[in-house]
Amino acid sequence: MTEAEVHAKVVELITPFSKNAEALANVSAETDILQDLQVNSARLVDIVLEFEDQFDIEVEDEAADNIRTVGDAVKLIVEKTG
């Protein structure tokens, strides 16, 4: 899976949780998941579970805590799926 493909998949997985359609339409690697996409912070847990299921990876709690932007998530997943 290329980085672009991972990015597209990450955005798809975050989409149901996003409350800001405009930010979602203009999403980039720098887009902040909580601030820009207005995802309820409690739901980050569910998004990480989605990453684990969809990419067949395990995300440790510490790594999950460091995800702020869409790019952070993509980078982590690319590393894990190597």
Added chain:
Amino acid sequence: MIENKPTRVVVTGLGVVAPNAVGVAAFENALREGVSGIRFIEQMAELKFACQVGGAPQGIEALQNDYLTAEDLMAMNQSMVFTAIAGIDCWRDAGLAEVSPDTPTDFDTGAIVGTGIGGMDTIVEKLVPKVTVGKVRRLGSTLVEQIMSSSVSAKLGGLLALGGQVTTNSSACTTGTEAIVDAFIQLRSGRGKRMLAGGAEAASVYIWSGFDAMRVLNRKHNDAPQSASRPMSATAAGFVPGSGCGLLMLETLESARERGARIYAEIIGGHVNSGGHRNGGSMTAPNPEGVVRCVRAAMAQADLQARDIDAINGHLTATFADPHEIANWQRALDVPVDEFPAINATKSMVGHALGAAGGIECVASVLQLHNGFLHGSLNCEDLHDDIAPFAHSVVRETREFDGKIIAKSSFGFGDVNGCVLFKKWQDGGA
């Protein structure tokens, strides 16, 4: 000392999700037409329930997307969805402005939405399978808000931006009626302008299973679901489990008048009590003295005499308790048999919706009073011997009704009782 006159409380909105209809207009029509919402439930048969019929609202999956976002639905179980649909309908029915995520908090409105069992479906289907195999981490973030007892009221509070008291009560099958009495007492004592009140219960085999094991569900009509719920019948053989949500918008008369709201009825009295599991009462049976006192306390609050009550919407579940319920009512009213008020059983159409029963049946009571009819009770052609002397009072065919007062009573496990008195609203507010 100056005594403050109690605030008058009226009903300005209704919302209902019932096994025989969803929405107030459809529900009124179903009541008038005697539409049964009891169906054969294949899952109950597969799981070897003795009773294989139940009442579950239809078409909810198609409807829920009109009320809730995909993100809402990710963290909602069935009782929460029923509550959301009934609650939003009730809000709109009351003529209140549409609520969006930008709408400021309405500190004048609260909600008491009860449930008898709660998020049992979520516990069984999502929580237990993961926790028992050591996958707590995999529960995600949405479990607590679905299994906390207050899930039904908490979600509605967010959907409608409520800023008054938002809470959940629980008193088994009295729950919905208790919520309405409690909300009435809040507003009557001058706290807030509006309260949504009623009860909700999911349609879940896990919720219903314990009642099946107790042998209190009807196991004799699996091949004839619409005949299965038989309150007051000689061949009543247990209740039929139901589900749904019924909510009333209670509002101070002053607030209703200020905004020119349509008024369905006035609540003139309400009481809840319990029988202490004494004098024949137990966890599962009422102490008759408790019932009599409950009804009389509601009547005293409303300053009513027995002959003022024109009709009773009974608890009447189709168990052995129906004849006792009517006997208790007669004792409470202290009237001869021939002066006993009209009585009907909404459960004959929707089954016993447990924590939602009182809410759904209060919606039925208010609709009948406001629109001038009494619905027929299904499946009581063969009245129980002890009820036969009251045959003239039992409403078996829907008929016109010009009465002024309907009493709604509910009784529940724990020996708990609830009674609320609705008075027809007449312009000018007599």
